[in-house]
Amino acid sequence: MIRRPPRQRLAAPVGAGLGLVLLAAAAAATAQPNFPVTPAQRSTAQQVAQQGVPFDELAPEAPDSYTVKAGDTLWGISGIFLRRPWRWPELWGMNLSEIRNPHLIYPGQVLYLDRSGERARLRLAQPVRDGGTVKLSPRVRSGPVGGDAISSVPLHLIAPFLNEAVVFTGDELVTAPRVVAAPEGRVLMARGDLAYVRGEMGGLRDWRLFREAKPLRDPETQEVLGYEARFVGTAEYVRAGETLTLDNGKSQVVPATVRVTGNREEVGIGDRLVPVPARDFSSYAPHAPASAVNGRIIAVYGDALSAGQNQIVSLNRGSADGMERGHVLALWQRGATVVDRQDPERAVMKLPDERHGMLFVFSVFDRVSYALILQVQAPVRAGDRFTQPD
Template sequence: MTQRRPLGLTTISAALLVGAFCAGPLLAAGNYPITPEQRQTAQQVAQTGVPVSELAANAPDTYVVKAGDTLWAISGVFLKSPWRWPELWGMNTDQVRNPHLIYPGQVLMLVKTDGRARLQFGRDVSGATGGGDSTKLSPRVRSTSLADGSIAPIPQHLIEPFLNEAVVLNTNELETAPRIVSAQENRVWMARGDIAYARGNFVPNQTEYRVFREPHPLRDPVTKELLGFEAPYVGTADVTRPGGGTGRDEVPTTLTVTLVRQEVQSGDRLAPVPPRDYKSYVPHAPAQPVDGRIVSVYGDAITAGQNQIVVLNRGARDGMERGHVLALWHAGRVVRDTTTSKREDIRLPDERHGVLFVFQVFDRVSYALILSVQEPVVAGDRFTQP
């Protein structure tokens, strides 16, 4: 008998929000613990079901689970808010005891009774409950791409580099870090494979270093408070020959540039490459109200669109967490009311026009990926809990 492979349903593995992000067998349920809050929510919903008003406008009667599906995406098919996955699971905890173990081929049936909705398992065409390779049950089965009508999966390359490349310092700590002083043959710029020479206090036995340009301050767009120093990431370099000595006898450390986001130059600073952070976490709304502003767009862009990174003026001290889902708001325009003799200027209400996902948190700032947006995002734009 062929063993079915469980879907990884609820976590982001530091590189991906949703989707099957690895080849071969998918990750086991034990890697993704269910929090007490999620279990409590599911149990509460299981008693009564979800109000029909909370269902997505085009929620299907039945859906066949496919390889590559995730609970985030399936929640987007059935519910208005995809991050409310415990409620989808709670629709039927008798059959869905562990949300990490929903299998390809299982059929989810939406049952509506007295204004409430629950999920039940149906049967596939082979007659087995919740198994097999069924692709269609009835004319109302929807088995097209889950990205239709839901928040799309985030490709791995969009956020993985930022997990160790986006760095915010409380002080300009790189002032005392080792620095590149010259390139081979007096070159001004260094690319991948080029030789660089550096001076400073290197960490013993540390060979891999990140290269940063001079940090620039991040300020709150409203209060003008200094939130930290953002160090633009340049690339990486490996120590190939340690330096030593002092004064005129000092021999600079020799490095080889191994990766570049932009060309390396003299004066760039070096910091050890930290261990990869693949912490698992679940997409969720903040527990408390949030009201903040976009500090800047990562990089040199003035505006940002979908799949770009922005800096937020809220961090760990404000209760921000990895996995927080936030709403983006577009400031209302100021218009003149010409319907009265006063002809007053009035400001129209702010309009929600996008969704953010927080993936990296520092003390006073956070980095977030724009999941969806209707208009360009600029510094000063507002965000709140969804």
Template sequence: MWERRSRPECTLETVLKTLHALTLAASISLGLLASASVQAQVPNFPISAQQKATAQQVSEAGVPLSELAPNAPDSHTVKRGETLWGISGLFLKSPWRWPELWGMNLQQIRNPHLIFPGQVLYLDKSNGRARLRLGTPISSGTSGGDVKLSPRVREGSLTDAIATVPVHLLEPFFNEAVIFNNGDELVKAPRVIATQEGRVLASRGESVYVRGDTEGRKEFRLFREPKPLRDPDTREVLGYEAQYVGAGDLTREGVEGTGADGKPLIVPGTLQITRVRQEVMVSDRLSPVPPREFESVVPRAPAQMAGAIVSIYGEALTAGQNQIVVINRGTRDGVEKGHVLALWRAGAEIRDITDPDKRSVKLPDERHGLLYVFRPFEKMSYALILSVQEPVKPGDRFTQP
């Protein structure tokens, strides 16, 4: 079994108590040093009571060896650019079962967020159970191949902490991918009424003229043609997804009132385009840039969930790995950020040519991928395709993993 060097003045548990918890690399918190000399407020980590209970239960007995991945390594050094999802997948058959990975050694790995490049995870397999150890090997024992571990104080900035999933794939969608509850939200929004010099299209760096109540805001996103998204099963309109055009800064407020001569006075505001996904046109609508709300949450499985893919984000007809889809379940159905869902491929209907009557047979549905929910709305949610074997299309089914 693994053994830690007895160092009362600097046990790993004591060291961990001096560290201030650091959030994930994608968090919006300020960078800080993980040392006793730094005083900072401890963030509220997204860990549920159920997950804590699972971790506590596992930490007391370890994980059955049957739950380990077939090629689980004896040790692993955390590398820059890795994700908690990927590391979980190295040791466990199911990456979303992160409480088991965390709970293998609850005293040493008190929080799954407190993992950094350069740290070494060791897998202790004894008595038919498995537990993780965290430390640095310093010597080999004289009997049984025991290894002594030495704890290390880890200092580093917030940006060094490993992320949960590939956050760089998600962050742009928090401004671009938006569901509106009804079609009137954009109809009544400020709008582009003209471009400079009467151009048909406007690009980055150019200005356009806008009318409408900008409510004192300065930063806006531009959208076009909201389309209704319907539940594949019930045909209920779940919301309206607008086509993202770009973004701009309001450099001059518009004026609407009455002039000195008593005649109506209408002077449009000026919006300078700072970013384009496609060129801006007259009638495009403005929506304020929301507060930065990106929060990467540790993957976990919902208790029960089933539904269907509503649409593929963008113009594609099908989607593959690292693409975004809309699903027909939202907060009203219990969907939360971080939920992992299993994708299923519908079994084809065939004729059994070995049957004298050539009767139709439906092949079984096959599971072939995973989704990660990163932005839930009331009636639907955006999800990232983490892995998939075949192209995903609207109507495809999902369940809890």
């Protein structure tokens, strides 16, 4: 829970035209050039750098300033100042010639809400106390990407799923290395156990284990959009396999060896191995889709029939449909079908869909995406609709 600080008496910021300067460093830009800042976000920031946002876009109790704390998120801070948190670029007019990644914010920084003109702007400043008055001096922060920067949303809620929730497009698992045996004739293996594997491993060290790939079908067309496999656990490479030639001239296979390093459930014979991808440490900047979106929830991740806040769902839209990581989506509950009992004809009515929650897209594949349920008022089920937010 982010607590709003008491209002402070503030002196006007030095160099007010600087805007919100969050990060500047050519070295950082060189180290990681592909920051997740969309052209639409950058265009919006350029437009509002001089304009700001209307006062009616501010949250009713938006404070004059807020000091960023460890554990804060971009989503939470935006919600303190704005009615609609995903519209953060419109409040933060930015000096884009200096900013390399505008959604990186750090604990200890002070965000100052400037209401001096006809529109509001949010500026970054460093507090300097002088006789009880907080003077706000703009500051450019230089440093490497990541570090102690706050996240856009609570990453601990989605981090476990970055490796687990995977959509395969075809027969990748059919040709993937597979567990064929274990020491002492075991058929189930837990953390620390060895397992023997056949298939091309290429000397890679870290692996994920999956089983039972099932089709993900579009709730409307029933088209197969991809295949979701059950995540079993993780393993690390121990030694390579080989093929021996016996004295009689026949060949004998010696499988490769891996060690189970983590379990969602016990590893079994036939489970398939997939390399662990390079970890993506870039931030997830919340933003609304640039164009209209209308789709359906395919399923609740796991075995549940319905989901609530902080759970994961799969969506029938992916990168091929313009979906991006960081998209904020409105969630709609399907209206029930009821009978008008006062009508002699007993007319059947379909009640309107009602907006009742919000999704945050964190993982995008070609035809499918995964999203975190940020907030919701009723259970979420397969077939529920999502759109772009207002």
